[in-house]
Amino acid sequence: MRVAVDAMGGDFAPNEIVLGAIEAVKEFSCEVVLVGDETKIKPLLERYGAQALSNLTVYHASQVIEMHEHPGAAVRKKKDASVVVATRLVKEGNCDVVISAGSTGAAVAAAMFGLGRIKGIERPSIATPIPNLSGTTVLLDSGANVDSKPKHLVQSAIMGSIYAEYVLGIKNPRIGLLNIGEEETKGNEQALATYPLLKQLTTINFIGNVEGRDIPKGTVDVVVCDGFVGNVVLKLGEGLASAIMQLLKEAIQNSGFIAKMASLMVLPAFRGLKKKLDYAEYGGAPLLGVDGGFIICHGSSKAKAIKNAIRVAKEFTDKRVVDHIRENIAKEGVITNEGD
Amino acid sequence: MRVAVDAMGGDFAPNEIVLGAIEAVKEFSCEVVLVGDETKIKPLLERYGAQALSNLTVYHASQVIEMHEHPGAAVRKKKDASVVVATRLVKEGNCDVVISAGSTGAAVAAAMFGLGRIKGIERPSIATPIPNLSGTTVLLDSGANVDSKPKHLVQSAIMGSIYAEYVLGIKNPRIGLLNIGEEETKGNEQALATYPLLKQLTTINFIGNVEGRDIPKGTVDVVVCDGFVGNVVLKLGEGLASAIMQLLKEAIQNSGFIAKMASLMVLPAFRGLKKKLDYAEYGGAPLLGVDGGFIICHGSSKAKAIKNAIRVAKEFTDKRVVDHIRENIAKEGVITNEGD
Structure with missing residues (x-):
C-alpha cells in the first residue's frame, strides 16, 4: 500500500x-x-x-x-x-x-x-465523518458539489452506505435524507424529488428524512444532503463545538476560586470531550x-x-471502497426523475 | 398593547x-x-x-x-x-x-x-435569535420559505437588519450571506446571484459572505439564508448544544469520585452555560x-x-417593526436579477 x-x-x-x-x-x-x-x-x-x-x-x-x-x-x-x-x-x-x-x-x-x-x-461527494453521542455519522456531500440534483443525492447515498459499512464497520448503516421534517411530504423541491428515488434503492437501508438534530444524536449513520448544506453543517458544527468549550471555560473562570480549583480536577474529563470533538482524530474525508x-x-x-x-x-x-461503489452503482442502474 | x-x-x-x-x-x-x-x-x-x-x-x-x-x-x-x-x-x-x-x-x-x-x-421570513459567544445572531429565514429565490433573500436581509436594530438594539447590524466561503465567487447558484443584489442595498450594512462557523463566533449580527438551510442550521445547533452538554456530564460522571465532587462545585457555571444555550430564554421568533x-x-x-x-x-x-420594514422596503425599491 x-x-x-x-x-x-x-x-x-x-x-x-x-x-x-x-x-x-x-x-x-x-x-x-x-x-x-x-x-x-x-x-x-x-x-x-x-x-x-x-x-x-x-x-x-x-x-x-x-x-x-x-x-x-x-x-x-x-x-x-x-x-x-x-x-x-x-x-x-x-x-x-x-x-x-x-x-x-x-x-x-x-x-x-x-x-x-x-x-x-456524475458528481463526486466528500464524505465527512462527524462525531455523535454514540459513534460517528457520515455526512455527504460536505462540499464537492454545491448545486446537487436529486440523482446526485441518490449517488451519494449509495456511496456513503458503502463507506460507512466497509471503512467505519457499521453493519447495514441507516441512511437518512437531511430535511426540515420527518414526513415524506416535507421539504424543498430537491428533497421532495429525492425521497421517492431513495425509497427505490435496493442496496441501502433508507430510513427516511432526518433533521439537523439527528446528526449529533446519532440516530442515523449516513446523512445525505447537497454540498452547500453539508458544508454549512460541517462548519457550524466545528464552530459551535469550539464556542461551547470556550463558554464553558469562561463560566468556570468566572465562578470563583474554589470552583476554579475544582475545575482543575475535572480537567481530564474536559480533555476527553475535546478529543471526541477534534476533527484531527478522524483524519481525512474521502472524495467518493x-x-x-x-x-x-x-x-x-x-x-x-x-x-x-x-x-x-x-x-x-x-x-x-472504489470497487464496491462500482458494483453497487451498476446494481442500482440509472435512478433519476429528470428524464435523462 | x-x-x-x-x-x-x-x-x-x-x-x-x-x-x-x-x-x-x-x-x-x-x-x-x-x-x-x-x-x-x-x-x-x-x-x-x-x-x-x-x-x-x-x-x-x-x-x-x-x-x-x-x-x-x-x-x-x-x-x-x-x-x-x-x-x-x-x-x-x-x-x-x-x-x-x-x-x-x-x-x-x-x-x-x-x-x-x-x-x-413576496415571502415572509422567520427571524430566529441564536446565542453566540458575545451576544445574539439573528438567523433568517429559519423555515418559512424553503425554496427561496435571490430576491427573497434580499428581502430577508432588509427585514432582519430592522429587527436586529430596533428589537435587539444592535447599532448598524452586520448582515452576512450564509455561504461556503468568504469570497464573492464562492457558493451555489442562489448565493452567487444574491451577493451582488445585497451589495446594492442602501439601508443595510452588508459585510459579505459568512460561513457556518461565524454564527457561534458572533462575527456577524444577521445571517441570511433560505428557509431550508436555516431550519437545518437551527435544529443542528439545538441538537449539538444538548449533545455536548450530555457528553460533558458523562465525562464528569466517568471521571472518578474526586472529580465528581469537584464537578458539584462547578455546577453553577455549568447551569449558566445551559441557560445561555436555552431557547426558552429567547422567547419566540417573529415572522417578518x-x-x-x-x-x-x-x-x-x-x-x-x-x-x-x-x-x-x-x-x-x-x-x-412592521412600519420600519414598510419604509425600508419602499426605499430600496424592487431588487432582483430575475427580470420580473
Missing part, C-alpha cells in the same frame, strides 16, 4: 505534513511518497532524522496551487502542481491513494481530471465517486490529522 | 401556554387574550387562581389545527381554529400581535392569509414580512418560553 501525500497543501505545509507522514510510516505498515518541492521537503526529513526511512520517499513537483486560485483553471494550467502530480501517481498505478490538505476545490478538480469518475457517478482513492484533509491539519488521514487512506484502499 | 395568544398550539398546550400568559401579565404591562377552547382554558385559569386578572381574558375558538394537517388546507378549512381566530383579532384591530407555538406551517399560512404581506415583500405582528414559538415551549415570547411581542409592537 503506497500513499501519495501532497506535501505542499494546507495551512501548515510542508512542515506538519512531513511530520505526519514520518509518524505514519513508523506506526502503520505502509509506504508514503511525499509529493512537492524537494528543496523544502528534504531538509525537513533531515531535521527530523527521517532521511533514511526506506518507506518514506520524495517525488519532486515544482508548483503549488494557492488557496485563492480558481480550482479548475489552476489544475489545468499547473501540470506540475503537487496535488496534480500526486493524483497522476495514482492514475499511473505508482501509488494507491492521494492525500491533500490543500484547497478543497483544487483537490476535487485534480481528482476529477486526473482519475475520472466511476461509471454511473472518483475512480481511485482520494482523501481530503482539513486545511488546518497538523501532523496528527495527517497521520490519521494516512490511516483512513490505508483502510479505504484495503477495503476496496 | 394587547397580545392574542394561541392557547391550543404546542406540545404542552393549553396548560403551559396559560401558565406563561399568567406570568407575563403579572410581570409586563400588557393585556393578553387567550384564544382557544374556553372549556379547557377557563378551568386552568381557575386552578391557577387567575380567573380575576383584569388584563387576561379568554376568546373562544372551537377548532385546533393538528401537527399532521396540511397547513394551507387546514387554515382555509378550519375558520374557527385558535391560530386563525387569533390572527383575525389582529387583522380586525382588536389585538396588536399574535403568538403561536403550534405547527409552524399553519402559523405561516394563517399569517399570510389573515394579515397579508407588506407591500414589496406579514402585515402585522406574529411571533412563532418553539413547539415544545413551556411557560417560561411563552412568557418570554410575550416580552418579544411587546418589543416588536412597541418598536413598530
Whole structure:
C-alpha cells in the first residue's frame, strides 16, 4: 500500500505534513511518497532524522496551487502542481491513494481530471465523518458539489452506505435524507424529488428524512444532503463545538476560586470531550465517486490529522471502497426523475 | 398593547401556554387574550387562581389545527381554529400581535392569509435569535420559505437588519450571506446571484459572505439564508448544544469520585452555560414580512418560553417593526436579477 501525500497543501505545509507522514510510516505498515518541492521537503526529513526511512520517499513537483486560485483553471494550467502530480501517481498505478490538505476545490478538480469518475457517478461527494453521542455519522456531500440534483443525492447515498459499512464497520448503516421534517411530504423541491428515488434503492437501508438534530444524536449513520448544506453543517458544527468549550471555560473562570480549583480536577474529563470533538482524530474525508482513492484533509491539519488521514487512506484502499461503489452503482442502474 | 395568544398550539398546550400568559401579565404591562377552547382554558385559569386578572381574558375558538394537517388546507378549512381566530383579532384591530407555538406551517399560512404581506415583500421570513459567544445572531429565514429565490433573500436581509436594530438594539447590524466561503465567487447558484443584489442595498450594512462557523463566533449580527438551510442550521445547533452538554456530564460522571465532587462545585457555571444555550430564554421568533405582528414559538415551549415570547411581542409592537420594514422596503425599491 503506497500513499501519495501532497506535501505542499494546507495551512501548515510542508512542515506538519512531513511530520505526519514520518509518524505514519513508523506506526502503520505502509509506504508514503511525499509529493512537492524537494528543496523544502528534504531538509525537513533531515531535521527530523527521517532521511533514511526506506518507506518514506520524495517525488519532486515544482508548483503549488494557492488557496485563492480558481480550482479548475489552476489544475489545468499547473501540470506540475503537487496535488496534480500526486493524483497522476495514482492514475499511473505508482501509488494507491492521494492525500491533500490543500484547497478543497483544487483537490476535487485534480481528482476529477486526473482519475475520472466511476461509471454511473456524475458528481463526486466528500464524505465527512462527524462525531455523535454514540459513534460517528457520515455526512455527504460536505462540499464537492454545491448545486446537487436529486440523482446526485441518490449517488451519494449509495456511496456513503458503502463507506460507512466497509471503512467505519457499521453493519447495514441507516441512511437518512437531511430535511426540515420527518414526513415524506416535507421539504424543498430537491428533497421532495429525492425521497421517492431513495425509497427505490435496493442496496441501502433508507430510513427516511432526518433533521439537523439527528446528526449529533446519532440516530442515523449516513446523512445525505447537497454540498452547500453539508458544508454549512460541517462548519457550524466545528464552530459551535469550539464556542461551547470556550463558554464553558469562561463560566468556570468566572465562578470563583474554589470552583476554579475544582475545575482543575475535572480537567481530564474536559480533555476527553475535546478529543471526541477534534476533527484531527478522524483524519481525512474521502472524495467518493472518483475512480481511485482520494482523501481530503482539513486545511488546518497538523501532523496528527495527517497521520490519521494516512490511516483512513490505508483502510479505504484495503477495503476496496472504489470497487464496491462500482458494483453497487451498476446494481442500482440509472435512478433519476429528470428524464435523462 | 394587547397580545392574542394561541392557547391550543404546542406540545404542552393549553396548560403551559396559560401558565406563561399568567406570568407575563403579572410581570409586563400588557393585556393578553387567550384564544382557544374556553372549556379547557377557563378551568386552568381557575386552578391557577387567575380567573380575576383584569388584563387576561379568554376568546373562544372551537377548532385546533393538528401537527399532521396540511397547513394551507387546514387554515382555509378550519375558520374557527385558535391560530386563525387569533390572527383575525389582529387583522380586525382588536389585538396588536399574535403568538403561536403550534405547527409552524399553519402559523405561516394563517399569517399570510389573515394579515397579508407588506407591500414589496413576496415571502415572509422567520427571524430566529441564536446565542453566540458575545451576544445574539439573528438567523433568517429559519423555515418559512424553503425554496427561496435571490430576491427573497434580499428581502430577508432588509427585514432582519430592522429587527436586529430596533428589537435587539444592535447599532448598524452586520448582515452576512450564509455561504461556503468568504469570497464573492464562492457558493451555489442562489448565493452567487444574491451577493451582488445585497451589495446594492442602501439601508443595510452588508459585510459579505459568512460561513457556518461565524454564527457561534458572533462575527456577524444577521445571517441570511433560505428557509431550508436555516431550519437545518437551527435544529443542528439545538441538537449539538444538548449533545455536548450530555457528553460533558458523562465525562464528569466517568471521571472518578474526586472529580465528581469537584464537578458539584462547578455546577453553577455549568447551569449558566445551559441557560445561555436555552431557547426558552429567547422567547419566540417573529415572522417578518406579514402585515402585522406574529411571533412563532418553539413547539415544545413551556411557560417560561411563552412568557418570554410575550416580552418579544411587546418589543416588536412597541418598536413598530412592521412600519420600519414598510419604509425600508419602499426605499430600496424592487431588487432582483430575475427580470420580473
